Amino acid sequence: MPEGDSIWRAAHKLHEALAGQVLTASDFRVPRFATLNLSGWTMVEVVPRGKHLLMRLEGPEDTLPGASKKPRALTIHSHLKMEGSWMVYPPGGRWTKPGHTARCVLRTPVGDAVGFSLGILDVVPTSEEDKIVGHLGPDLLGPDWDEEEALRRLQAEPDVPIGFALLDQRKLAGIGNIYRCDSCFLSGIHPALPVGQVPDLAKIVTDAKRLLGENLGPGRRTTLGPRAMRPGYWVYGRTRQPCRRCGTQIRHGLLAGPDGTEERDIYFCPRCQPAP
Incomplete structure (x- = not known):
């Protein structure tokens, strides 16, 4: 299972590639989120939490009359477990791992991020991140180390x-x-x-x-x-x-x-x- 430094490096790489980018397509290859479409959502940041990866996104403003103008916020949560990994490729680039192991594909104008063999993959409101990582103790590599x-x-x-x-x-x-x-x-x-x-x-x-x-x-x-x-x-x-x-x-x-x-x-x- 990856150590905290591996997760930190993965988050840093994903953040550099995706932060500020608008998704042109998303493909969640797990039954629970198979119909979820995050096209048009903006990747705000990618942060590590212990051995967990948190990708925070903001959605387009709701333009319905009387609706709130605050952006919606979701977090893609993943845990690599023993065999998982995230890879970044040029747009449309050839994958270096078998396609059948891909669990999440996020496409942007500047690159594609693909999560392979992810042990855990969830999408939750960003305001509810504590439900999935709130049990963790202080993060040795986190800014709030205690x-x-x-x-x-x-x-x-x-x-x-x-x-x-x-x-x-x-x-x-x-x-x-x-x-x-x-x-x-x-x-x-x-x-x-x-x-x-x-x-x-x-x-x-x-x-x-x-x-x-x-x-x-x-x-x-x-x-x-x-x-x-x-x-x-x-x-x-x-x-x-x-x-x-x-x-x-x-x-x-x-x-x-x-x-x-x-x-x-x-x-x-x-x-x-x-x-x-």
Whole structure:
């Protein structure tokens, strides 16, 4: 599932391509919105919220006698889940992904935006966005980031393993498995350690926010050094490779959730991050 930095980059790209443009056509390839036509609507902005994308549009003014002259406002909400993506093409340009995976097509005079394999696709009044993203915790990459509130939400469930709590988007939004694993490593904390036993919870959160913020451009790495085409991580995805600090082989494991019914992949150094 994409991390918060991936969603930020996707929103930035879509905003640059679409903001201020009037849609010449729209095609929603999901039954619920199959008849929705947003031709003539103006794309106001595209913003990220955690791992969610919000495309805000204003509609043409209603010209019926006595009707309000305020523009109508709708939001196209999408979540990429595991396989989704948004691509921007020149007008009428050839798609680089199979057409049968397209779920939303937005055409403008300057470019076409196509959402492929979207895990979630909704259209809601902009005034009702809170119904779909209001449950999210503070966004680590958002302008309204609130560390105190994020820590309060994490500490509200002290018995939950920190490796699960960091992925709970209701507590803080934007962290995925890469940043969860590597921020725990930087603090020397095993992902299975309960939140209430983490000696410096703020450091993990601060490290995760810093790592996300450092990866808003092309290329991704959490380690120090120059960027390269090949990502450089501290522990994520490095099973049986030597720890970059102590040389011990990195291990892969499964972390059971609080109720024991859900398991998540974790990567850790058994020496730098001793098991609780």
